Amino acid sequence: MLRTALRNVLAHKARLLMTVLAVMLGVAFVAGTLVFTNTISDAYQKSSQKGYEGVDVAIAPDKKDDDAANPGDAPRLSQQLLDQAGKAAGAASAYGVVDGYSAVADKKGDLIGGGFSNRGGNYYPGPDGKDSRYTMTEGRAPKAIGEVALDSRTAERGHYKAGDSVRVSVDGPVRTEKVVGVFTTDDGNVAAGGTLALYDTATAQKLFGKPGQFDEIDVKAAAGTSQTTLKSEIDKILPEQAKATTGKKLAKDQAEAIEQGMSSMQTMMLVFAGIALFVGIFIIVNTFSMLVAQRTRELALMRAVGATRRQVTRSVLIEATIVGAIAAVVGLVAGIGIGAALRSVLNSTGANVPDGPLVVAPTTVLVSVLVGVVVTVLSAWLPGRRAAKIPPVAAMNSVHAAPTTRGLVVRNTIGAILAAGGIALVVAGAGMGGDGQGPMAFGAAVLVIGVFVLTPLLSRPLIAAASPVLRIFGMPGKLARQNAVRNPRRTAATASALMVGLTLITGMTVIAGSIQQAINKMAADGLRSDFVVSMGGGSARPLSPEVSKTLAKLPEVTSISPLRASPARIAGDSDSLTGVDPKAIRNLVNVDFTEGSFTALGGTKALIDDKIADDHGWKVGSTIPVTYEDGRKGRLTVGGVYEGNQMIRGVMVDSATVSPHMATVADFQVMLKAKGGATEANKDLLKKTLGENPAIKIQTKQDISDEIAMIFTLMLNMLYGLLAMAVIVAVLGVINTLAMSVFERSKEIGMLRAIGLDRRGIKRMVRLESLVISLFGGVLGLGLGLFFGWAAGELVATELPTYELVLPWGRMGLFLLMAALVGVIAALWPARRASKLNMLMAIKGE
Structure with a gap:
């Protein structure tokens, strides 16, 4: 059986190449992540040890x-x-x-x-x-x-x-x-x-x-x-x-600390490696299922001459082990190269990493080999088990047992229960606020599995919906639709690989776009100032009081207030006081009061946000015991209660009240309004007044939104890049399925050629079949992605009151177009191969 397995691997080099590539890409991602993070961590640790060499x-x-x-x-x-x-x-x-x-x-x-x-x-x-x-x-x-x-x-x-x-x-x-x-x-x-x-x-x-x-x-x-x-x-x-x-x-x-910091990056990258491997599982299952189907006569003959079911299953698993081992070794080598390349990319961005050797730990080698072999063997187990159950006589007579009605009913029932349970958990998690992350994540996993189980059932009506468009292409279009639904399980596995990637991409895009819209609204609603001045590298860095004094002298500045934070103990709780100019602040921030107003601010009267008021049961006139930064104790009186937001919240007091207690009097921001508003001319004037200082940021409301948007865009692009691996694996899956399908249907294609369908028609048929399968996966991915994006947004909304769902129709159309492009690209080689089949040899072939 071992010799038979080895011969089968060598006999199907082209068919198994795509499987090797799918596993190899996932393993390379895992190995590259481990090599990269271990290398960076080791370099920083050795650098830090050097820094403490002279310190006992x-x-x-x-x-x-x-x-x-x-x-x-x-x-x-x-x-x-x-x-x-x-x-x-x-x-x-x-x-x-x-x-x-x-x-x-x-x-x-x-x-x-x-x-x-x-x-x-x-x-x-x-x-x-x-x-x-x-x-x-x-x-x-x-x-x-x-x-x-x-x-x-x-x-x-x-x-x-x-x-x-x-x-x-x-x-x-x-x-x-x-x-x-x-x-x-x-x-x-x-x-x-x-x-x-x-x-x-x-x-x-x-x-x-x-x-x-x-x-x-x-x-x-x-x-x-x-x-x-x-x-x-x-x-x-x-x-x-x-x-x-x-x-x-x-x-x-x-x-x-360095190791812990790197572990979060490592975990994130390994999650995406896991996604790529998960997508690869669909390809492996598809590949071995088709190989088993194409070798039914051979397997039946083995059974007839005395091979047991266990031996047939073992033969398939040995093939999977060999394929997995090859993919793991190649993936490990590629991963080492990826790790080195990532370090070079990091250095090229200006984030120079301390010099050090490339670290390939024994655990990296072990994990890479285990991942490659285990994923492949587990994925091939079901097709191997199915192969062992083929009755020898039925297989010898080429009678392929179709799935029974009972089997389909059981599958669809299980899928419906999982999908309904997943939806229920996700919706329940969305309504639980900050505590709903666990149920939502579990529900999302259950829902994806449920949809995958139901995909064969869903494929027929969804692909049938494309019939009017396919009719435009005549007979190749009709044949493409029939081929796509001929084996629903195979179509489902192929489409599901693409579905997983597009689900994540769509969901992240929905969340990112909605958060950006919420931030824009928050900045517009919370700020009335034209400009916000702060130190670069973080708004919490101390800013000299001289900055606000210098800007206040400009005739173009109509209203200005420095904001300074001072640690304090408020009613026994560690908190901070925000010092402001009581006369100017009303013109610079925009908040709604539930009690009182800005006119009460000054002296020992403070304004508090509604959350603090609710937590302590305070209202206008309440007395607040406070311990200042220098340890002195005092009392503040609540002059007003306002609705806090992400831009303005906490306890506001007169700067003159808090400054005498600060160890170092410094601001963290300066807000101001200028004649003519937030114009480029006014911004240039402020820059020149402050000596063209590179360390100081002068931002409008739009600049603040754009800065946050840039962070989200960078993160989103990184996630797109990481998910690209899953999409590439999905493309390999479509190519693999089509190529093996062409081989499986070579006699049929030969007959079509014999009765008049030319090479162009054959190519069009294969391409349209690929396009339909890819779009089917794309539609499922978009639907799930929108649902998950909505649900995750409900959790975000509990922390970001201005959050509202924004559907990125343009990008969704682009994603669907991308799915179509995947189908077109994936069909190039299989379509060419199908069109070049010799019709007489194909008809004659077994």
Whole structure:
């Protein structure tokens, strides 16, 4: 039986090639994902370990989570603690670390690093005058205000060298500094494409609002002193809100964080690899079913000469194992290439990955081989079992047992129950809000399986609906329709492969389009300001109060309010207060009040959103106990309750009330209105007033919507790219089914040629059959995708009140056109092969 299986594999090379490709693509995706994520994770982990080589113990502020602690951040570390750490038993040296945001512009004025990780720090010379964290390759370390050193990658990208002037921004206003040195570093953020600018310690503390203070103190152990021993000594001198950690623990924690961060990407990519493999299952089942059907005489003869049912099944499974093993090995090799290519693509986008070898872990090899073999064998088990049940005499007489009526009734009943149950679960999940994700996901899986089971039943009426169009093509069109419904199970499996891909693509498109519409509406409804000013790389970055003061002096600015957030404890709960200008804010935001109005805002009177009011049972006149950022306690009075949204929510107070309690007075946004509205001329004026600052974003409502839309578009395009694998596999499935169908019907095609159907008619018949099957799968995919898009949107609507379903008719038409194109492309080779059949040989052939 083993020799027979091997001979069958070699005898059907062309037929099994498509199956190998289908499995290989899925395995390649799995292997490529594992190689890529393992390589990136390993490179970052080794880079982070290098960064901690000179750190034996690190001291950092430790925020205590109790009512006694101030709501603000833990106190930074003092110079006194630094001196004590350097003198601790077992300590060789200690240096203080100052960290903050520092954006660097290139010579054209554009931001280097794109806001990804623009960091600033301090150069802290040791007894030898050098900082062990950084190696100067050009010039010297900064020693005074107005001097800066850049990392070598940033200097290269900005074309800077020692002696040049560079424009930087720490909290808004532009500063012109002199580049006095260029250095190398093992900092992982720099390796990943970020920038690092170093100042002398005093300047860094002043720029980042930390005079005389440090964000971290790193201690180097003396020879013969272990990190654990040194930590024990350091613990004795620590203030209450500080903690010490060994360098090994820090490196381990960072490695785990990197691994955890990569695991989410790995999981997402593996999900799409799984989808591609799931689509491949339809092809494998179809292929082996058709191979078994074409070899009924051979299998019957084997049964007649003594082969048992188990041996026949085993023969088919051995073929599947060989095919799966070949596909797995080829897929693994292709996956290694994909992993290397993905790293190169990542580097080409500017997100430079630390150097390191390509990692092909033993688990990657094992998983790839297992996935390829197991998926193929499991998919071939049902056709193998069906082959073993063929009665020898019936098969020898070419009597192919059609599915019984009872079997069809059972199949359709099971399919209907699964589909109805899936619909019920999805609808129930849609009505459960945030708790409905689990039932909805399970219901979606059940519904897809139910539709797949019902697809043979659905194929006849849906394909029959295309009859009027097919009649236009005459006899080839009529024959194409009959061929498409001749074997409903085969048609169903072929169409289902395409259905899965289009279901996901359509569903994601519906959700993305609806969310974008909701964001546009939210920005339009929530904001009345013409412009919103914030720091690049995230709106939460501190913005100097000087920015709003500078803009307020412009005669074109008619109304302006800075927004500043301060951590606070409100009625015992950790929260924050948003400071605003009480006179200007009413002209800049658009909210509906359930009680009170903006006129009540000022002094100790606050405005709260309706959610906070409902949670605490507060209304106008209620007193709110508050603990400010600096630990002082006070009371606020509710002056109004408004309907919060994604743009405006929380507790609003007068900036004059909250600012005295802030450790560093800074804004996170500035809203303003200008004469003439949100025009390009006004935007250019604001940019020039702020010194053409590359680190500051000046956005209109449309800009805010477009920025969010760009993120959604990028994510959607990535998902389209990942799903393209499933679509490619589906195309292979259509090609495979048609090619084997042509072989199966070669005698029939020969007869059609003999009675007058020319080669062009044969080609048209095969192409139309492919087109009908593909469109059938496309229609099912669009229908399921719309349903899932609606259901998922109901969950989104609970968090996004402006959400409403938007049907992307244009894109849906494009997807249907894509399905048709898949059918046309997939039919090229089978149609050509069918038209070239020798009619006499085909009629004569068995």
